[in-house]
Amino acid sequence: MTENRLERRKARTRAALVRAAQEFIANGRLNAPILEITQSADVGMGSFYNHFESKEDLFQAALENALDTFGQVLDDLTGGIDDPAHVFAQSFRLTGRMHRRLPELSKVLLHNGFEFTKSGRGLAHRARRDIDAALAAGRFTVADPELALVIAAGSVLALGQLLHAEPERDDAAATDQIAEDLLRMLGVPADEAREISRRPLPDLDA
Amino acid sequence: MTENRLERRKARTRAALVRAAQEFIANGRLNAPILEITQSADVGMGSFYNHFESKEDLFQAALENALDTFGQVLDDLTGGIDDPAHVFAQSFRLTGRMHRRLPELSKVLLHNGFEFTKSGRGLAHRARRDIDAALAAGRFTVADPELALVIAAGSVLALGQLLHAEPERDDAAATDQIAEDLLRMLGVPADEAREISRRPLPDLDA
DNA sequence: ATTATCTATAGATCTATAGATAATGC
DNA sequence: ATTATCTATAGATCTATAGATAATGC
Numbered sequence: 001m002t003e004n005r006l007e008r009r010k011a012r013t014r015a016a017l018v019r020a021a022q023e024f025i026a027n028g029r030l031n032a033p034i035l036e037i038t039q040s041a042d043v044g045m046g047s048f049y050n051h052f053e054s055k056e057d058l059f060q061a062a063l064e065n066a067l068d069t070f071g072q073v074l075d076d077l078t079g080g081i082d083d084p085a086h087v088f089a090q091s092f093r094l095t096g097r098m099h100r101r102l103p104e105l106s107k108v109l110l111h112n113g114f115e116f117t118k119s120g121r122g123l124a125h126r127a128r129r130d131i132d133a134a135l136a137a138g139r140f141t142v143a144d145p146e147l148a149l150v151i152a153a154g155s156v157l158a159l160g161q162l163l164h165a166e167p168e169r170d171d172a173a174a175t176d177q178i179a180e181d182l183l184r185m186l187g188v189p190a191d192e193a194r195e196i197s198r199r200p201l202p203d204l205d206a
Numbered sequence: 207m208t209e210n211r212l213e214r215r216k217a218r219t220r221a222a223l224v225r226a227a228q229e230f231i232a233n234g235r236l237n238a239p240i241l242e243i244t245q246s247a248d249v250g251m252g253s254f255y256n257h258f259e260s261k262e263d264l265f266q267a268a269l270e271n272a273l274d275t276f277g278q279v280l281d282d283l284t285g286g287i288d289d290p291a292h293v294f295a296q297s298f299r300l301t302g303r304m305h306r307r308l309p310e311l312s313k314v315l316l317h318n319g320f321e322f323t324k325s326g327r328g329l330a331h332r333a334r335r336d337i338d339a340a341l342a343a344g345r346f347t348v349a350d351p352e353l354a355l356v357i358a359a360g361s362v363l364a365l366g367q368l369l370h371a372e373p374e375r376d377d378a379a380a381t382d383q384i385a386e387d388l389l390r391m392l393g394v395p396a397d398e399a400r401e402i403s404r405r406p407l408p409d410l411d412a
Numbered sequence: 413a414t415t416a417t418c419t420a421t422a423g424a425t426c427t428a429t430a431g432a433t434a435a436t437g438c
Numbered sequence: 439a440t441t442a443t444c445t446a447t448a449g450a451t452c453t454a455t456a457g458a459t460a461a462t463g464c
Contacts, residue, residue, distance in 0.1 A: 006436055006441065013443080031237055033426055044444040049428065110320060114367035147383050150368050154360030161320035162356050177353050185391035212415065212462055219417080239452055250418040255454065 014051045016041040021062035026107035030059065066108045067122030070098065074126060077202045084134035085188055089179050089196045091130060092156060094204060095123065096175025099160040101204050106160050114157070124153055134186070141187030152182055220257045222247040227268035232313035236265065272314045273328030276304065280332060283408045290340035291394055295385050295402045297336060298362060300410060301329065302381025305366040307410050312366050320363070330359055340392070347393030358388055 003011070020041035024032050034055055038045050052058040077094060078087045099106040109123075128149050134140040142148045155178055163171050176197045183193035209217070226247035230238050240261055244251050258264040283300060284293045305312040315329075334355050340346040348354045361384055369377050382403045389399035 004437075009435075010442065034428090035426075045427095046429075046445075047443050050442065054427090114316060114364055142387065143383055144380075146368070147365075147380055147387070150364045150380075151357065151361045151384060151387065154362070154364030155357045156360070157364070158320055158356045158360030159353075162352070174350075174353055174356075177349055178357060181348065181353070181357065181391050185387050210463075215461075216416065240454090241452075251453095252419075252455075253417050256416065260453095 010050075013041075013043055013047055016043055017048065017051060017058060018062050018065050021058045022066055022104055022108055025059060025062060025111055026104040028107075028111055030111075063108060063112055064122070066105050070095075070102070070105055071122050071126050073204070074123075077204075083139065084130055084137050085139040085183065085186075086196055086199070088127070088130040088134055088152075088186075089183055090199075090201065091127065092152065092179045092182065093172075093175055093197065093201060095156050096159055096163075096178070097171060097201075097204060099163045100171045103164070107164070110157060110160050110164075114153070123156075124149065127152055131186075139188065142185070148186055151185070155182065216256075219247075219249055219253055222249055223254065223257060223264060224268045224271050227264045228272055228310055228314055231265060231268060231317055232310040234313075234317055236317075269314060269318055270328070272311050276301075276308070276311055277328050277332050279410070280329075283410075289345065290336055290343050291345040291389065291392075292402055292405070294333070294336040294340055294358075294392075295389055296405075296407065297333065298358065298385045298388065299378075299381055299403065299407060301362050302365055302369075302384070303377060303407075303410055305369045306377045309370070313370070316363060316366050316370075320359070329362075330355065333358055337392075345394065348391070354392055357391070361388065 017037065020037050023040065024030070024037060034048055035045050037055075037058070038048050048058075052061065074091050074094060078090050081087045081090065128145065131140065131142075131145045131148050131152070135142070135145055140148070159175060159178055163169060163174065180193050180197040183196060184190055188196065223243065226243050229246065230236070230243055240254055241251050243261075243264070244254050254264075258267065280297050280300060284296050287293045287296065334351065337346065337348075337351045337354050337358070341348070341351055346354070365381060365384060369375060369380065386399050386403040389402060390396055394402065
């Protein structure tokens with residue numbers, strides 16, 4: 001908060017546009033006219049171009065913002081854990097629960113498919129870091145960490161698709177089952193994989 | 207070929223539009239003007255509306271066509287195999303190789319994310335059928351076939367993303383490693399999982 | 413004679429900006 | 439005095455169709 005009031009107002013306008021854009025992305029309305037987006041953000045049409053060069057530019061910013069925000073939450077909620085296999089499992093289980101708890105964020109990710117996995121930031125980067133740590137600690141024995149990341153990232157996205165398509169399904173049970181399957185695949189003994197993926201979780205509302 | 211020449215010409219025009227649309231989807235150009243698509247298909251603007259109500263209608267048809275075509279290829283190339291674990295692995299390995307061999311088809315799938323997994327047709331439906339058969343035969347022991355499908359479908363899509371992002375990477379090696387990991391996860395013993403995922407494959411060019 | 417296609421374009425829609433207004437800094 | 443925002447709109451772009459042309463059926 002070192003900025004002055006003018007810059008804070010500017011930041012608020014930008015944030016309103018980003019938040020509105022995330023809603024449009026979540027609803028798959030990627031072709032919505034800029035005017036509609038600015039109206040939804042309660043911002044004048046002309047202000048749009050003070051902040052973004054084009055609609056694509058805005059959507060890009062909206063996606064990166066969503067990724068950074070959720071990644072930060074995950075780091076906060078796994079900060080005190082020593083066992084890297086536990087960190088990985090807990091991050092996966094929290095991300096699985098995110099699909100229903102934060103449906104807009106979830107749909108932003110799903111609608112952007114895998115674009116985001118290659119960006120150095122965000123969830124993929126964090127998951128890779130956790131997998132590497134677990135390999136170094138001898139907790140995982142999988143052959144190639146990058147391919148392990150591919151399977152984990154693909155699974156968490158496809159799981160989101162399933163949870164939105166079948167609202168009746170128990171999201172925690174499905175998520176934890178997949179976490180257990182992945183841990184086994186990564187080299188954790190079956191009984192331990194089951195135990196780790198059933199541990200109590202911190203609250204996502206933090 | 208029971209149709210007359212008029213209907214065959216009509217079908218050709220429609221097919222040209224579908225093929226052009228698949229190229230546009232593959233290149234992420236979902237907002238391209240209809241005129242550009244018809245020009246790329248070498249078809250008059252007005253003919254578009256003889257076949258499709260809107261651009262979305264065309265893109266939907268293009269996606270379903272791509273899925274049906276490749277699914278048919280997979281069925282043909284796994285037709286003679288008795289062991290359902292082998293069928294599953296071979297389908298996965300062929301699909302992984304499809305990303306580089308048929309990059310446009312691959313990108314059509316990636317750009318549409320997971321929309322297609324819920325449609326009853328196409329790849330997801332076939333994979334589910336194979337998993338169920340392997341469970342019934344006692345070859346797989348995974349807890350929930352639907353969640354196994356989630357992991358397999360997510361993995362094959364994320365793998366495609368990786369193979370396009372890293373053109374240097376050996377696609378066959380990456381695909382087969384993931385196939386092996388998935389087989390283990392599904393309950394196949396480690397040594398057998400490795401052997402099944404290294405067997406010779408039929409040629410995708412058929 | 414019938415059907416599909418093509419060319420040309422009216423009207424609808426959207427983008428990007430000019431110029432006016434409002435808020436803040438100093 | 440400066441900066442951000444707002445309203446209003448010119449001009450660009452796109453969609454959907456009308457009417458003309460070409461291909462096929464009978």
